[in-house]
Every structure is written in structure tokens, then in C-alpha cells.
Amino acid sequence: MSAEQAGDAERAGQAAHHPSACRAREVLQRVGDKWSVYVIDLLGQAAGGTMRFSELHRAIDGITSRMLTVTLRGLERDGIVSRTIHPVIPPRVDYELTPLGRTLLDTIGQLVSWTDAHLLEIDAARAAYDSRHED
Amino acid sequence: MSAEQAGDAERAGQAAHHPSACRAREVLQRVGDKWSVYVIDLLGQAAGGTMRFSELHRAIDGITSRMLTVTLRGLERDGIVSRTIHPVIPPRVDYELTPLGRTLLDTIGQLVSWTDAHLLEIDAARAAYDSRHED
DNA sequence: CGGGATCCTGGGCGATACTG
């Protein structure tokens, strides 16, 4: 393992329920969240780095405005996305990744790459498992 | 899907609602799962690479045997964990990471590292957000 | 346009049994 941070040295070695592992899960859940990854990915590729609420709404197939709001609020609270209100009529709100959010983009990219690289392997494993258990 | 795979290969998604992004989410949910990361992490550090059901049960604070079973079955189905039954009395079942599972360990490790590196930043962002919104 | 408020439902998850 690459991260041998001092305080963490004995990290998961003994207890997976160690606070730092718990905190890690908090963030991992954001990654595992149904919509967050879509939002982060889109903002990461947006021309100019910003997108409006309605642009995201249209770009993410199947999301309701409520869930988009909830997702964006969560990301904003974690400092991953910033929200800029333009006091004009009609209202205009721009979202963009913060610097912190952009570093996540890198990290997520690696996970997605892993997924792409192993999708067939996973599908095969599932098929094998399912056929093994459908008797 | 190999034709599209070429188009996707360089980057994880032109459109976040693209099929490959959907499939990615499937795997990301495994990462975001409440217990999977604990299991993977523990197995990754187990002496000899294997752990028994009861060892995992004791090591993961708060998990019920049902959720441990469900988690292990999901990981086994995805080809991340392998399950070996020893036909002895009392029963003995060993779990260990597959080679595929071990590559995930690396990937997860990077995410956890990211988390460790940015936890304070996230906490600060949350505190700032909360105080900004508690009026 | 960009949300908030409300209601409602599915199923994830935990607790508590019981078994080979």
C-alpha cells in the first residue's frame, strides 16, 4: 500500500473499523453515490469549467431536479463543487469543480479506468457465479 | 462494445449517462458499499491472505452475520473474493482476495489515500457550509 | 430558471430467531 501516513501506519492492519477507515467510507460513499460521479465527471469536462443547473439536468439522463439539487448540495458542502449565483432575471446559477474537486476527478478517473479494464472479467465472474447457483 | 470502447478508452466518458459510465457506477457502488471496503481491506492485509468467516465477523465491528454473508456473496459473485469450504467438523470456510480483488486493493488504496490527504479540507468545507446555513 | 416542500414507496439493513 502506498499511503504510509504516520498516524495511519497501523491503520487497517488491526481494525477496519478504525476511525480513519470510517471517515474514508464517508468519502467513498460519495463516490458510490448514484449521481455524484455523473456530476463530477460532467463538470470536469465542461467547456469553461462551469455548467448551469439546467445544463446538468439535461445532460444527466433520468435525474430529477430534486436529486440534482440534493447531489449538488452534498458536493458543495464537501467543498468539491462551488455554486455561483448570478443575480439576474431569469436566475442563473453556475456550478464548477473546486480545486479539491478537480483532484478527485483524477482519483475517480483511476477507478473508472479500473472498471473499464475489468468489466469483462467481472461480467464473466458474475455469469459463472450465477450459472453455478441457478440449480 | 469494442467499437465504442475505443472511443471511451482515453477518457471515462463524453457523456456521463453513457453506458460505460453506467457500468462504472455499478462497480463504484461496490466501493461505496457500507461493508465491502472493510472486507477487502482486511483480506488484503490478512496474514496468509485468508480469513475465516468468524475472523471477519469479529474484526468488523458492528456487522451482523447476515450482512457479512451478503457482502461476501456480492464480492464473490464479482470475482473479487474467493470462498473455500473445508469439509471438516466444525465447518471451516476461508475467504481470500482473487488476483482481480488484489488489483482493486491498489485502486481503493489510492482513494483512501486521497481521503486521508483531504479529510481536514473536507471537514473545514463542511463546517463552513454548515455555519453559513444555520442562520 | 432554479429550486423548495411534501408525500410516498422499495428495499437496504438490522434484530432475532433457527439449522447442518
Next chain:
DNA sequence: CAGTATCGCCCAGGATCCCG
């Protein structure tokens, strides 16, 4: 020891309506 079976709570998240 290593699970399975069953029940029931709870809340994430979808639908719908409304507002500044």
C-alpha cells in the same frame, strides 16, 4: 462454525406541486 429464514424499521430517492 458458518451460515439461512423471517420480520419489520427506516430513509434514500422518485413523483408531484409550488414558489421567488
